[in-house]
Every structure is written in C-alpha cells, then in structure tokens.
Amino acid sequence: MTVCVVTEEQFDGELIESLLKAKGLEQARVFVGGNRSSAESLASSLMVVKQLPVALVLDAEAHDPSKIQSRRRQLEALVGAITSMEEWKLILMAPELEILFFRVPGLLESLGLPAPSSEQLKIAEYVPGKVLEELVTSGSAKRARNTPWRQWLMKRFSRLPHDEIWKLEPFAELQRFLIQVEQASESAALGDP
Incomplete structure (x- = not known):
C-alpha cells in the first residue's frame, strides 16, 4: 500500500x-x-x-x-x-526540518561544510535553515558558484548514510x-x- x-x-x-x-x-x-x-x-x-x-x-x-x-x-x-x-x-x-543538520554529530563536516560558530549554533536552534544556507554559501564550502545551494547540498546529502538521522525524533x-x-x-x- x-x-x-x-x-x-x-x-x-x-x-x-x-x-x-x-x-x-x-x-x-x-x-x-x-x-x-x-x-x-x-x-x-x-x-x-x-x-x-x-x-x-x-x-x-x-x-x-x-x-x-x-x-x-x-x-x-x-x-x-x-x-x-x-x-x-x-x-x-x-523548529524546522533543517535542524537535522545540527543534531547529527559530524553531519555538516561530512557534507564538506565548515563547523558552525557558537553564535551560529545558538541561532540554528531557532532558524536552522538560515544558518545552513550561511554555511553552504560561505566561501569555505567547496561549491560551484553557479550551483544553487540547496541542489549542491542535496547531491551530497543523498550520498551519505542516514542511519543516525532515523534514530532522532x-x-x-x-x-x-x-x-x-x-x-x-x-x-x-x-x-x-
């Protein structure tokens, strides 16, 4: 079904x-x-x-x-x-689905993203999507400038194991x-x- x-x-x-x-x-x-x-x-x-x-x-x-x-x-x-x-x-x-990127240890790093600052972690508790976008679009993320950030992120995310995410509520x-x-x-x- x-x-x-x-x-x-x-x-x-x-x-x-x-x-x-x-x-x-x-x-x-x-x-x-x-x-x-x-x-x-x-x-x-x-x-x-x-x-x-x-x-x-x-x-x-x-x-x-x-x-x-x-x-x-x-x-x-x-x-x-x-x-x-x-x-x-x-x-x-x-507060929104994007919080998963901040709740799974090592997920951001495995995506090739810089570690968030302590200030970004505080903000991510309320608006994780905004902080995620900041991390992906920062100069330290190795992303082609002409690739939309969500597309770039999904391509990398889909290649990773997701077992730790399924353990989270x-x-x-x-x-x-x-x-x-x-x-x-x-x-x-x-x-x-």
Missing part, C-alpha cells in the same frame, strides 16, 4: 525522499504542498478522496514546547475530524508510522483481522 508523506516545501520533500530511499521505504511517496495550508489541504485530500494513509510533515515554526504542543493539538483536531488516527500521522519538525516517529502502515497492509492482504 502506498503511504503518502506530505511536506510544505520542495527542499523538505527532497530531504524526506532521500531519507526514505536510503532506508528502503519504497511504499512511501512524497508530495509537496508548496506552503503550510496547501500541505494540510493536500494531506486531507489524499486521505479523504484517495483513502491513503498520510504522514503530514510540517515545520513547527516554534521552539517553545508549549507552542509546539498547541500547534499539534490544533492540527490533530483539524485532520482528525476527517479520518481515524491510524490512517495519518502528524510529524512536527521543531521525530524521524523515528515517522519510521514507526510507515512500518505500522506497511504491516497493517500486509496483514490485510493475508486476511488477518
């Missing part, structure tokens, strides 16, 4: 797609909404119209746990009103959901209750 993973932005979708491919989770297809409300609408349509399980991966756009939890409750109430909790999963990346939560859906699908195909 196909599982849909819906993201807000193209870069987020490419990151998730690279992670899924490296993990061998071929039953998942990535869809990009373009922005938060479009991603929410796309996820709802896939669940209701196509009747497919969906993981909705969104940037929390917050650092404060109470704000993140409030956002989670709002989205779960909205999406939960149209389908059962077994059919979908909300994955909030706090909320990536581990996403993996559990995808495996759960796959196992439920296999059970249904075998006629198990």
